[in-house]
Amino acid sequence: MKMKSEVPPSQHSSAGSHKNPSHPPSVSGTSSMLEQDGGESVKVCVRIRPMSQKELSAGNTNCIEVQNPQLLHLKQKNSVRQYAFHQILEENINQAHVFAETGVGSLLESSLDGYSCTIFAYGQTGSGKTYTMAGSEERLGRADYVSDETDGIIPRSISYVWQRMNSRNEKFFVKSGFFEIYNEQVRDLLNPSSGVKHCRWNLKQGFFVEELMVVDCLSIDDMIAVLNEGMRNRKSGSHELNADSSRSHSILMTYFISEIISEEGHSIKRYGKSYFIDLAGSERLKETQSSGGMLVETKNINRSLFVLGKVISSLGDKKYRGLKPHVPYRDSKLTMVLMDSLGGSSRALMIACVSPAISYVEETASTLNYATRAMNIRNKPLLQVDSQEHLILNLRREVHFLKMENEYLREQLTRAAGGLPPLMVDYANSKSATPKEVNIHQHQAEVNTLRDENLKLREERENAEKNYHKLMIENQNLYVKLENLESTFVGAGLKDEGRPKISQDYTINTLINENANLKKRLNSLQQENSEITAKYGDNTYVNPDDIKSLHSTHTQLKYKVDELQKRERELLDLILRAKKKE
Numbered sequence: 001m002k003m004k005s006e007v008p009p010s011q012h013s014s015a016g017s018h019k020n021p022s023h024p025p026s027v028s029g030t031s032s033m034l035e036q037d038g039g040e041s042v043k044v045c046v047r048i049r050p051m052s053q054k055e056l057s058a059g060n061t062n063c064i065e066v067q068n069p070q071l072l073h074l075k076q077k078n079s080v081r082q083y084a085f086h087q088i089l090e091e092n093i094n095q096a097h098v099f100a101e102t103g104v105g106s107l108l109e110s111s112l113d114g115y116s117c118t119i120f121a122y123g124q125t126g127s128g129k130t131y132t133m134a135g136s137e138e139r140l141g142r143a144d145y146v147s148d149e150t151d152g153i154i155p156r157s158i159s160y161v162w163q164r165m166n167s168r169n170e171k172f173f174v175k176s177g178f179f180e181i182y183n184e185q186v187r188d189l190l191n192p193s194s195g196v197k198h199c200r201w202n203l204k205q206g207f208f209v210e211e212l213m214v215v216d217c218l219s220i221d222d223m224i225a226v227l228n229e230g231m232r233n234r235k236s237g238s239h240e241l242n243a244d245s246s247r248s249h250s251i252l253m254t255y256f257i258s259e260i261i262s263e264e265g266h267s268i269k270r271y272g273k274s275y276f277i278d279l280a281g282s283e284r285l286k287e288t289q290s291s292g293g294m295l296v297e298t299k300n301i302n303r304s305l306f307v308l309g310k311v312i313s314s315l316g317d318k319k320y321r322g323l324k325p326h327v328p329y330r331d332s333k334l335t336m337v338l339m340d341s342l343g344g345s346s347r348a349l350m351i352a353c354v355s356p357a358i359s360y361v362e363e364t365a366s367t368l369n370y371a372t373r374a375m376n377i378r379n380k381p382l383l384q385v386d387s388q389e390h391l392i393l394n395l396r397r398e399v400h401f402l403k404m405e406n407e408y409l410r411e412q413l414t415r416a417a418g419g420l421p422p423l424m425v426d427y428a429n430s431k432s433a434t435p436k437e438v439n440i441h442q443h444q445a446e447v448n449t450l451r452d453e454n455l456k457l458r459e460e461r462e463n464a465e466k467n468y469h470k471l472m473i474e475n476q477n478l479y480v481k482l483e484n485l486e487s488t489f490v491g492a493g494l495k496d497e498g499r500p501k502i503s504q505d506y507t508i509n510t511l512i513n514e515n516a517n518l519k520k521r522l523n524s525l526q527q528e529n530s531e532i533t534a535k536y537g538d539n540t541y542v543n544p545d546d547i548k549s550l551h552s553t554h555t556q557l558k559y560k561v562d563e564l565q566k567r568e569r570e571l572l573d574l575i576l577r578a579k580k581k582e
């Protein structure tokens, strides 16, 4: 195995004659997911793992009933919900059958033809993602690893592609890289000591991980060595960095560069790739959604998974069909990497892993709901074309996404400031996007301008987020202070004895000062709050409901302060009258 630290080659091909590949895109060997517009839906399979010993001894019953290979019933508390998928793999289906039934071979065949393919496992912790993608975790990463029947999709894919490459009349170059994303940091699993990696975008590759170690694989053993090395480093890294390995996403990339010599003696190259992704446990996503405190989530919980959920929702929501929704790909590292696989030019297979145990029925329902949405996502698989065309294609795609995103951000700001939103433009269909009218330099200039604009809009949004956070903390402090004041002055004794009981700690002067400060803070907070609301609107991170509830808290606080001041005046009056009597 030859180790190399480099960015993989651009995904282009001079094979103009290969626009009609020998293997037209079709996800499974028998059933094509191709649709009329040339698009192809993400293939979604559900794998149900056997109940674990722990689940059985806890007395769990089965909450999933498989009706047929495409239909299942989920038995929830008071209802039964029906779900349909491309393929359902029951508990008793072994690893070899999973490989065959999910149609992975057909995807790999496309990669050898010059297409991009992504296979990813989604599901809660312990639902069998790693087992499905790689195999039994205890065996992987060990020096004495030998292939056996528990091998998952990755080792099986490795031996499949090697067999297929040997039987084809083409010369293949294979390269591989392995990385993980944890807490929005990318770590090279083949070179863990190299530190945090950055996600960049360029014309040739779209998004890519910068300075990732990419290894030349000259044999099947080299590829297995890459898998084992990555798995080993993921395990040890999980102890050093994150106690919980299920919170990181691991991504194994393999590039297949094929070369054939045409009858005229020209060399024709095609650039295919396969991504194998083992995602973090999706129950984090559920926690994220239920906690409501979005700022805390994005910091402490797996942001990539949260954004992936949003990307799947936007792309898979039927109401957006043909409307070009805003898709927040750029909001996380994982979705940047997956940009091409979801709603892009790659072919994709999602394996949703679930436990049949009734105690996880909610997590299972959540996984199945996301999987259902993912089935609505459509990709347009593209064979890599010659360099110039490929550059223009990438630029056009970048222009399209940037325009949509900037439009979305501007529209939020305008609406929040009370103006009418600008009309949304369908950039994909607008005339100005026609490639022949604009040359590559103009495309590049447009991308640069849009990216500058995007940067500014994002900075503005970040500032607004920071202010919002500050405001929340101040509000909290204010609340605590008010509670202290209330317990001091409006205690139970007051009601019982009909006369004020003033704590020794509080003199009238401190009370007046406190209230004056409180009012001052309230005023400035309210002003700050209305500025943020006007500027910010309902952007991705701060929910308009949160802003509304912040407003309502302010109103309540203000009411309490007014009440308190009224009570204070009464107390003052009482004290003065008592003093006069003395």
Ligand SMILES: Nc1ncnc2c1ncn2[C@@H]1O[C@H](COP(=O)(O)OP(=O)(O)OP(=O)(O)O)[C@@H](O)[C@H]1O
Binding pocket: 048, 049, 050, 123, 124, 125, 126, 127, 128, 129, 130, 131, 132, 136, 137, 245, 246, 279, 280, 281, 353
């Ligand atoms: N289909 C299956 N058959 C037998 N055992 C399985 C199956 N699926 C999963 N397991 C076992 O269940 C346990 C949990 O599986 P696994 O580690 O793959 O879950 P996971 O979804 O990757 O979890 P995490 O998100 O925490 O990494 C492992 O011991 C694994 O061997």
